[in-house]
Amino acid sequence: MRPESALPRARCGPELGSSEEGVARCRRGRVILIDDDAEILAALRFLLEVEGYACVTFPSALDYFACLEAHRNLPPGPRCVLLDVMMPDLNGLEAQRRLAVMDDTPLLLMSGASGVREAVTAFRAGAFDFLIKPIEAETLLGAVEKALAQSRRSQLLQEQTRVRTGKIAALTTREHDVALRVARGLRNRVIAEELGLALRTVKLYRQRCMEKLEAASTADLVRILQDEEP
Amino acid sequence: MIGWEGTEVNLILGLICLIMAAVTWMILAQHRSRAAVYWCWGNLLVGGGMLLGWHGAGIPDWSRWPVANLSTFTGLLCAVQVPRLELGRPWRPEGMAAASLGFLLVFGFIWRGIGNTTLCRGFVTFAWIVSMLQVSRWSWRLTGQEQSTGARTIAASQLLLALGLLVHLVHLIQVGARGETLAGTPLGLRLLGIVGGLTILASDVGFIGIFLERQVRQRLEAAAAQARQEERLLLGNQLAHLDRQRGFGLVAASLAHELNQPLTAILASAQAARRGIARNLLEPDHSLELLDKIILNARRLSGVTGRIRSLIRPGQSEPGPVDLEKLTRRMLDLVGDELRQHGIQVTFPAGAEPVLVQGNSTQLSQVLLNILRNAIEALLLVQERSLQIQLTQSAGVASLAIRDSGPGLDPEVADRAGSPYFTTKPDGLGLGLSISTAILEQHQGSLILRNAEGGGACLDIRLPLLGTGGALP
Numbered sequence: 227m228r229p230e231s232a233l234p235r236a237r238c239g240p241e242l243g244s245s246e247e248g249v250a251r252c253r254r255g256r257v258i259l260i261d262d263d264a265e266i267l268a269a270l271r272f273l274l275e276v277e278g279y280a281c282v283t284f285p286s287a288l289d290y291f292a293c294l295e296a297h298r299n300l301p302p303g304p305r306c307v308l309l310d311v312m313m314p315d316l317n318g319l320e321a322q323r324r325l326a327v328m329d330d331t332p333l334l335l336m337s338g339a340s341g342v343r344e345a346v347t348a349f350r351a352g353a354f355d356f357l358i359k360p361i362e363a364e365t366l367l368g369a370v371e372k373a374l375a376q377s378r379r380s381q382l383l384q385e386q387t388r389v390r391t392g393k394i395a396a397l398t399t400r401e402h403d404v405a406l407r408v409a410r411g412l413r414n415r416v417i418a419e420e421l422g423l424a425l426r427t428v429k430l431y432r433q434r435c436m437e438k439l440e441a442a443s444t445a446d447l448v449r450i451l452q453d454e455e456p
Numbered sequence: 457m458i459g460w461e462g463t464e465v466n467l468i469l470g471l472i473c474l475i476m477a478a479v480t481w482m483i484l485a486q487h488r489s490r491a492a493v494y495w496c497w498g499n500l501l502v503g504g505g506m507l508l509g510w511h512g513a514g515i516p517d518w519s520r521w522p523v524a525n526l527s528t529f530t531g532l533l534c535a536v537q538v539p540r541l542e543l544g545r546p547w548r549p550e551g552m553a554a555a556s557l558g559f560l561l562v563f564g565f566i567w568r569g570i571g572n573t574t575l576c577r578g579f580v581t582f583a584w585i586v587s588m589l590q591v592s593r594w595s596w597r598l599t600g601q602e603q604s605t606g607a608r609t610i611a612a613s614q615l616l617l618a619l620g621l622l623v624h625l626v627h628l629i630q631v632g633a634r635g636e637t638l639a640g641t642p643l644g645l646r647l648l649g650i651v652g653g654l655t656i657l658a659s660d661v662g663f664i665g666i667f668l669e670r671q672v673r674q675r676l677e678a679a680a681a682q683a684r685q686e687e688r689l690l691l692g693n694q695l696a697h698l699d700r701q702r703g704f705g706l707v708a709a710s711l712a713h714e715l716n717q718p719l720t721a722i723l724a725s726a727q728a729a730r731r732g733i734a735r736n737l738l739e740p741d742h743s744l745e746l747l748d749k750i751i752l753n754a755r756r757l758s759g760v761t762g763r764i765r766s767l768i769r770p771g772q773s774e775p776g777p778v779d780l781e782k783l784t785r786r787m788l789d790l791v792g793d794e795l796r797q798h799g800i801q802v803t804f805p806a807g808a809e810p811v812l813v814q815g816n817s818t819q820l821s822q823v824l825l826n827i828l829r830n831a832i833e834a835l836l837l838v839q840e841r842s843l844q845i846q847l848t849q850s851a852g853v854a855s856l857a858i859r860d861s862g863p864g865l866d867p868e869v870a871d872r873a874g875s876p877y878f879t880t881k882p883d884g885l886g887l888g889l890s891i892s893t894a895i896l897e898q899h900q901g902s903l904i905l906r907n908a909e910g911g912g913a914c915l916d917i918r919l920p921l922l923g924t925g926g927a928l929p
Contacts, residue, residue: 269724276732338716360720363727
């Protein structure tokens with residue numbers, strides 16, 4: 227019944243990182259398309275690629291899961307999933323539940339014959355948006371752009387956390403003790419008394435902390451250590 | 457011989473009886489039942505007896521009086537027989553003959569043996585009273601059964617005459633010893649004559665009335681039955697139509713999804729082309745590819761709309777040859793999206809030659825759609841979903857077996873399935889199977905729902921093949 231797409235079937239995504247254009251597209255955003263209709267996959271992919279996004283397609287959510295299993299190191303860059311609700315193998319809403327457990331990739335659901343109930347279920351499960359087929363390009367691209375922005379924000383946040391955690395991990399125990407007290411606003415002399423160190427040593431440790439945490443000022447250091455405090 | 461013998465009253469009453477016998481016989485020309493024969497003979501015998509009592513015409517007395525009284529009494533017995541016949545409890549003719557003979561013997565004994573004229577008159581009067589009360593009683597029963605005004609008229613008039621004769625009898629006993637009778641006085645004679653005449657007329661009219669009323673009632677009942685039949689047919693058609701609409705509604709929901717898919721592809725392809733060309737991003741072969749996609753999906757669309765058209769084609773209500781295999785495949789196409797959606801495997805081996813039946817293809821497609829929908833719903837309850845369809849023909853019969861791998865039927869459900877308004881579905885009307893059965897019966901076919909060997913339910917449809925005279929062997 228369903229005609230096979232004339233476009234070569236998309237591979238799973240990691241290969242995008244191997245070409246210059248692919249890397250550029252991935253930086254702009256990667257859309258993971260899942261629909262059981264090959265024609266829709268091809269058409270939406272064309273539309274998204276014209277707009278400069280990277281696009282990978284899957285005929286079912288199960289294929290996507292299999293791909294995630296096989297390739298842990300996907301190219302960096304914002305991404306979002308565009309998922310059809312009515313699919314034979316794994317229903318879109320069920321796939322959404324499984325995806326939500328795996329990571330925080332924003333999820334866009336699309337459906338042609340869905341009722342209010344499905345939409346509500348999808349939103350409750352944290353869907354980013356719910357699109358009704360046939361989808362207008364403006365609506366689709368707007369939703370995709372918002373989802374990618376969300377993804378970008380959350381990736382940036384993750385990156386910052388990762389970097390900060392690494393910097394803090396580079397401090398020695400003594401330096402960490404000193405840094406925490408500086409962050410609490412204690413004077414050098416008080417810190418020296420508390421830790422039973424010479425004032426000179428405290429000043430030295432403090433200097434090293436500033437260097438290791440790449441803090442330009444005491445205020446900077448306070449900000450970096452802020453989230454560390456329980 | 458009750459005391460008015462030889463008078464004009466006898467003549468007039470006798471003539472009325474004979475005339476009414478003839479009139480009744482002619483009016484009831486269309487309804488000459490046994491009751492009518494008895495009634496007219498009764499009238500003739502009573503009238504003949506009366507005329508014989510009026511004038512001997514040269515017959516000797518010893519035979520004239522017994523014959524006259526026997527004739528009248530037998531005529532009255534015939535009158536009793538009429539309502540008994542109508543009530544389905546007639547006397548046997550030999551019984552009636554025995555009663556007449558008994559009457560004749562008693563009469564002869566009193567007349568010749570005892571020789572007492574008054575006793576003789578008393579006996580005859582008494583016999584008349586008893587007969588008339590019998591006529592009245594049985595007619596009254598008939599009234600209770602038929603609500604017939606005619607029977608009521610007979611009952612009332614016979615009772616009236618019986619009462620008149622009772623007065624006469626009482627008078628006879630009181631004064632008879634002196635040789636005077638009530639009928640012997642001019643006033644008494646006239647009164648008895650008037651009551652007797654009215655009774656005869658009223659009874660005859662009543663008797664004719666019974667038949668006329670019955671005729672009217674029959675016509676009314678026939679009209680009512682026809683109206684009921686038409687109403688049932690109309691209601692049946694409306695229900696079938698409603699069911700068809702509901703079936704179409706359910707199919708439409710799945711068709712909407714099927715329409716949306718190619719539409720989505722067309723819209724996305726066209727907008728991709730529009731954007732790509734506007735920004736000079738598309739190579740020519742890309743544009744061609746997009747246009748090809750648009751064309752391909754537009755064709756997919758027209759395939760779906762074609763199926764919708766075939767579903768609601770109005771001009772196909774005329775009966776004609778129907779290719780069962782083609783029709784079944786068309787209906788499978790119609791629910792094809794649902795079958796795919798739920799992962800249902802369908803096997804339907806192609807037949808060597810077409811299986812043709814005579815029928816209304818719209819109605820038959822409704823039946824098939826109903827059955828396929830039932831099967832799909834049953835299959836949703838299980839993991840292993842398959843549908844086996846087999847179409848065979850042999851000995852003038854086309855057999856279509858549709859077997860699903862669903863949970864099958866509970867014995868209780870199997871018994872009640874197909875009766876109107878019985879359903880196991882929360883949103884079901886319970887009419888699908890009974891309408892399907894009705895449609896197949898209109899086609900001289902049959903539908904049997906049973907549990908298949910090895911699990912699942914199986915639905916057997918049998919229809920006479922085209923050109924076999926339209927009846928299952």
